[in-house]
Structure formats: structure tokens, C-alpha cells
Amino acid sequence: MLPKDFRGYLDYLEAQGKLLRVEKEVDVKHEIAAGIRKISDNDGPALLFENIKGYPGWRVAGGLYATKKLMALALETEADEEKLLQRYIDCQDRRVKPKLVPTGPVKEIVIKGEDVDLTSMPFLTYCEKDAGPYIIGSAEIAKHPETGIQNVCIIRGMVLGRNKKVLGTGPPSHLGLIVLASEQRGNGAGVATVLGAPPELTLASQVKAPMGVDETEIAGAFRGEPVEMVKCETIDVEVPAHAEIIIEGVTVPGTSVSDGPFAEWHGDYRGILPGTVPVAVGARVVRVTAITMRKNPILQALACGMPMTETQWLKKWAVTAALYREAIKLVPPEDIRGINLTEGGAGGDNLVISIRKRAENQPKNIINHLLASGFNVVNVIVVDDDIDVYNAVDVEWAWAHRVDPESDIIVIPRPSGIRHGKKWGMDATMPINDREWQSKARVPGVDKVDYV
């Protein structure tokens, strides 16, 4: 079982040779992000920056989930696509309730009221055109005012001042719905930003559970035991006892706020400004009411930008597992050879699914169902079971040779997250009764060649 606290997890990574301590002085503007970008493109290791320019006493950890191998360590399995996906399929519908404890290390330092100062914390500016420093926590936690059930997700938050930040989401995200429900009762919503959560909570935050499921219970399933939680100081929210830092805040009802540009997980610039992709209508200003943290706190960075970064790896199998759960409503599991949210599609936009086709209409039914299932995926390609969904050449070959653009492409209206205004899919399978000449050309006997 993994250590239950974030810094224990860093020690664990170091013992595995997967964490590098950086003693060189680094700047929060671009310089730390550049290091995380480099290790993301070079198979690790994760980084712990120990000397932050202008922020004595602070450390910043980043890139903890930046590669497939690092994800495999967090998920306690092998760095193999199917095994990583299977961990999410196994855990996404299991629940282990969290355990409330009286106190924990995250309460070692408590700052309230006028003493709260976000600008004294080393938040990073990541990509070239980002509007400024952003808080990207390892989890945002809020409680639904009617059900009392908590929700966990990851949301961007631009720093606006000493005690103000943006909550970069709105309905229909679960957190956006909680904010709306609170405002309908005449209140702001209490939202806790967790920095340096235990890894299983960060993993679980990306699992696509229905509204009303507390993702902390999925974290418990990943962990195999309850996550220990403590009450916040100023809001009615419970947070991980072993986190590094908690930023407690309350949304200001009715505030219409601009944020961005910010390079989100899609790899391009998002925000609520003209010229950026308009997401998060309904975003709110958050008034920060308290900050609690461990002594010698470690601020966790979560790198975004072009794939693949930790943001995309955290999403990839979590969302694939949800789409698999949808796909098996139409196709028996034994007829699905593979399912993959591609890396080029930022681990969330483009899905390839390989099936043993039993009827001509099956691929189009799958496309319609998966595109309409409410997930972000914007493109679904269905291929035959001779195509390896993890092999981009194989997939492109099917697309180049088995698609009739007049009859095999489906376009549907796109309900939210507007860029092109549409979603689409491609049936790249062979006709069932015309496979003789469309099958892959193979040379017999390659497996018998023993001289090279």
C-alpha cells in the first residue's frame, strides 16, 4: 500500500529512482514549468524544487504523474496500457467511505482572515500566453447543500489577489451544479482547494462518476482503505488530513468573472476571454477564508499544455474506463479488442475503439451512443479487431482504407464546450461480407524466420 501522505509518496518515488531534487534556484514564472515540460517529454523523473526564487521556505513538487511509468507507480500496477485501464475499470464503481479524524498534519499551520495571502505562495505561470499564475490543485472539494455529499474534481483557478481567486467552472460540471444549488439557497459555496493530496484522491478526482457520488470513496477503492479526512476551519467541507495545503474559500454569488488565457489539458488556450475557447460559463470569484498547511509546505504543481503532461495522463484511462462502461451496453466485452483515448487527442478528445463487428450498423450505433454519453470526447473512430488501438499507424491505415466519407462519417450537434459546435465519428470498419480484399496484406511465415 502507498504511503498515506503526499510527502511520504515523494519519498517513495525517490526510493524508486523516480524523483529528482532540484537545488538550483528557479523562478515560478515559466522556469519550473519548463523543467516539468522537459521531464514530461523525457520519461521522468518527477521533480521536487527546493529553492524557489522569492519564496524562501517553500518547495514545489511537479510532474508526479507526468509519464506512463509514474502513473503505474501511483496506480500500483505495471506501465502497460491495458493494465492501467483495468485498474480504473476495477475501481470506478467500487466505494470505500472516507474516515473522519479529529486532526491531521494539514492543520500544522492555520492562517485566517486578513493574514491570508495567496500572493505569498509560489504559484506557477506555466505556458507562454497564460494570463498569470494559476492554482491547479490536486483536488477541489465542495459539499452539495441539499444532499451533504461531497464532490472532488480538478479545476483551474487564476489568482486575483491576496484573498481572491477564480473558480474556473460552471454547470453542468458537478462543482458548477453545487455552486448553483448553493446560490439558489442564497449562499456562496464553500470550496476547498487541496494541494498535495494523497495520490489516490488525485487519481479518483478524474473518474467519471455520476453526480451524487463522492469521489473520495473511489479514492478509498484505489487505496484499499478509507482516506482520512478532517473538517475545514471556515467552511463545511472535509479534506484529506494528510494533504500539504488546503485553501478554503467561498464563491461570491452572481459574480461574472473573466479569466484566461490558460493552457488547459486540451493543449491550447482556454478561458473566459474573447479569443480563447469559451469554457466555464458561470465561473465565480472565490473569496479565500483560510489556508491550512503542513510545516515547510510543498506546493504541488499540476502541469498543463500540449499532450502528454500529467493532466492528460490523469484523465486518459479515467475517461476511457467510463466510455468502456458505456460501450459494453452495446457490445459484449469479449467483442471489444481495445479502447483508447489517444495521446494526440490529449487523452480525452479522440477515442478509438476496436470491435469484432457482428452487424453492419454496430459501429454507427456505438459512435452515436458514445458521443451522446455526456463526456468530452469529440471524435470516435470504430475499427475492426485486426487494428491495434494503441498503434497510431494501424489506426490511420484503417481510416485511410476503410472509410467511405459519404456514408461512414457521422456528425452530431455538440451540446457543450463549444469550439467547432459539432462532434463526429468515423466508421473505419470493413463491410462484413466484403473482407476478402480489404483485410491486411500479410507475408506468411514471418514467425518462422530464425536467422535475424
Ligand SMILES: [Mn+2]
Ligand atoms: Mn463528481
